[in-house]
Amino acid sequence: MxxxxxxxxxxxxxxxxxxxxxxxxxxxxxxxxxxxxxxxxxxxxxxxxxxxxxxxxxxxxxxxxxxxxxxxxxxxxxxxxxxxxxxxxxxxxxxxxxxxxGPDRTAERAHRDAERAARKIDRLKARLRTAQGRLDYARRDAREASRLLAGTREALAEQEERADGLTRRLAIERRRWRDPLALAAALLGALERAGAARGGHLAAAARAAGTSPEEVLAVLRAVVDPAPPPAAVTAEPGLRVVPLGGDDHIGGSCLLVEAGGTRVLVDAGLRPGDPAAPPRDIARALDGPLEAVIVTHAHNDHCGYVPALTAGRPGLRVLATPETAVLMPVMWADTAKLMAARERGRARWGGTGDVLYGPRDADAAARRCEELPFGVPRRVGALTVELFPAGHILGAAGVVVRAGDRRVAVTGDISGFRQETVGGCAVPESARGADLLVMESTCCAEDHDARDLRVDGLVRAVAGICRGGGRVLIPAFALGRAQEIALILRRHLPEVPVRVDGMAADLAAVYESLDPGLRVFEGAAAVADRPAELDAFRTGVVISTSGMLTGGPAVEWARRILPEPGGAVFLSGYQDEESPGRALLDLAGKGGDFTFRDHDGEVTVPVRARVDTVRLSAHADRRGLLDIADEIAAREVMLVHGIPGRQHTFAETLRVRGHRTAGTRAWHAGAPA
Known part of the structure; x- marks a missing residue:
């Protein structure tokens, strides 16, 4: 070259x-x-x-x-x-x-630069992969934080609702005590609860008024129970009883009792469903005057329609035991909230529906409540009303309605056995030999095991899961069942942590305020700290609403506990055929996945936990109902609050035992069967 x-x-x-x-x-x-x-x-x-x-x-x-x-x-x-x-x-x-x-050696330098650039690119790629991994973790953490934040906001909203509820109840009580009639009724009830003794508070009140104890009671009764018009006193009472709901079905309980121109209802409950509905034939009660509604207990199927009644009839009296008078407003406020939420859901899809009542109606109904202690006669127009202990749940009562020398006894929901929260029924003399006994028949076809055996089964099942380090969810009805289970566990398994969630916790606090002996939140039991404890609470028992897993915090707990092989879900009450609880029971033992559906969509989880039932009915069974019928020994027995086929079979059993049965329909005193 x-x-x-x-x-x-x-x-x-x-x-x-x-x-x-x-x-x-x-x-x-x-x-x-x-x-x-x-x-x-x-x-x-x-x-x-x-x-x-x-x-x-x-x-x-x-x-x-x-x-x-x-x-x-x-x-x-x-x-x-x-x-x-x-x-x-x-x-x-x-x-x-x-x-x-030359000294620059450009090609070699370019070669070295290229190699350095390649190494730098490799390092940058490695850093990019690391950063991408960190970003993925950060995104997962952000999603989890978002979920926890949403749960925390929901929990805070629940706490705010509870605080608002307490504030409303305080305002209601304050307004009640400013109402002369309510004040007189409360004072009369307090003095009557003290008994007929002429000492103590009654004597002090008489001395302060410068009169006798009998005159003090007479004045208060005249204010609370004004004398009926002369026409009602002289007219033939003509006692009449008409079932308006909850007769050949369960839910929407309502009984019209009338005599001498006075018309009262015993219960006014909601029929379950979405949306909830009034008693089936309530229009028959609204076609004339109505003086009062006597509520047997605070379950919604017996009292849930009362705010709608008082909204249309501001003068309507609402009589109930002191415990029921406190529990009902809590149930009404929750029902009004659920109705509003359902209406908002329908509105989003372009639908409309009638909301039976709102929070103001519930508050107004609460102010109408008159406390009537057990065993104290109260006059309502031409009728006299007396309540007696029915067992079932705290404050539950049976009713004796008298018109002249005619009497009808209504059991409401009743049980003869002692529970943790309430004793059994106590039939008064005023009910014995009544012209008509209107008796519930929820469990008229069942013979339950002894209560001690049922409690022992629950305790052993819970202890076995907790000894293995697992946790148990017990979906329970907010009023009665949840508090009963919590107190059973506190008595028999005091070392096992128990958390009460949702409305069940609110009502447990009300139980404690009504009866200091019902201490639900003691020792290892506390209100659930949701959402933190959804994952952090690893061993123990959660008692939460709703009892059929149709919604509420029980669903959140179930989504986490069902996939756990060492956990359990024990359903503690009746499960409607269409409820998620029944679907879960049908899946039990087969394995597979379970899907929860709500307005936010669907969530599917594997079912690895044990799924079973806990049988702790608060209703009298067949033998218990027969004992009650024998003890009251009425001239006729009408069965309500049950299933027609079972009612028919049980009516035959009553007739074999010498009882005369009336059909589940309108009844008149003295009319042929």
Missing amino acids: TATGPALMLDAVAPVLRAVALAVLDRPSAGRLPSDPDALVKEHTPMLLAALARFPALRRRAADHLAGAEIRAGDDARALAAVLLHADDGVVRAGLAWITP
Whole structure:
């Protein structure tokens, strides 16, 4: 090769660089480079030389491009091309070193720069992968934090609702005590609860008034129970009883009792469903005057329609035991909230529906409540009303309604056995030999095991799960069942942590305020700290609403506990055929997945936990109902609050035992059966 100057050297290498540029532009990654090969040579010569030194494949493609081009620089250019496009990297580096002499050694430096750039790219890729992993973790953490935040907000909203409820109840009580009639009724009830003794509070009140105890009671009774009009006193009472709901079905209990121009209802409950409905034939009660509604107990199927009644009839009296008078407003406020939520849900889909009542109606009904202690006669127009203990739940009462010498006894929901929260029924003399006994028949076809055996079964099942380190969810009805189970566990398993959630916790606090002996939140029992304890509470028992898993916090707990092999879900009460609780029971033992559905969508979880039932009915069974019928020994017995086929069979049993039965329909005193 002849000696050449810098200009001649550039002329000789130019065709090679152009061929390399064409080879580079063939690559898909060349999108950001100048598309003109001459411009690429001009702007990126060091890069092209470095690529020439590193990549044999690039040299082969460049040789192909060069073979199709005419080399005009003579032998020097052809010889230089043979060196720079040689298959051996060493030959190429030597050629590059020869054509770029001097202290700069541009090609070698470009080669080193390219290697450093490649290493830097590799490090950046590694850092990118690390950053991507951290981002994925951060996103998962953000989703979990968002979920926890939503749960916390929900829990705070529940606490605010509880605080609002307490504030409303306080305001209601304050307004009640400013009402002269309510104040007189409360004072009369307090004095009557103290008994007929002429000492104590009654004597003090008489001394303060400068009169006798009998006169004090007479004045208060005159205020609370004004004398009926003379026509009602002289007229033939003509006692009449008409079932308006909850007769051949369960729910919407309502009984119209009328005599001497006075008409009262015993119970006014809601029929279950979405939306809830009033008693089936309530219109028959509203077609004339109505003086009062006597409520047997605070379950919604017996009292849930009362606010709708008082909203339409502001003068309507509401009589109940002191405990029921306190519990009902809590139930009404929750029902009003659920009705409003359902209406909002329907509105989102363009639907409409009638809301039976709102929070203001519930508050107004609460102010109408008159406390009537057990065993104290209270006059309502031409009728006299007396309540007696019915067992079942705290404050539950049976009712004796008297019109002249005619009497009807109504059991309401009744049980003869002692529970943790309440004793059994106590039939008064005023009920014995009544003209008519209206008796519930919820469990008239069942013979329950002894209560001690049922309690023992629950205790052993819970203890077994907790000893294994698992946790138990017991979905329970908010009023009665939840508090009963909590007190059973406190008595028999005091070392097992128990958490009470949802409305069940609110009502447990009301229980404690009504009866200091019913201490639900003691020792290892507490209100659930949701959402924190949904995952943090690992061993123990959660008692939560709703009892049929139709909604509420019980669903949140179930979603977490059902997938746990060491956990359990014990359903503690009646499960409607269409309820999620019944569907879960049908799945029990088969394995598989269970889907919860609500307005937010669907959530499916595997069922690995034990699923079973806990039988702790608060209703009298067949034998218990027969005992009650025998004890009251009424002239006729009407069965309500049950299933027709079972009622028919039980009525036959009553007749075999010598009882005369009346059909579940309108009844008149003295009318032929």
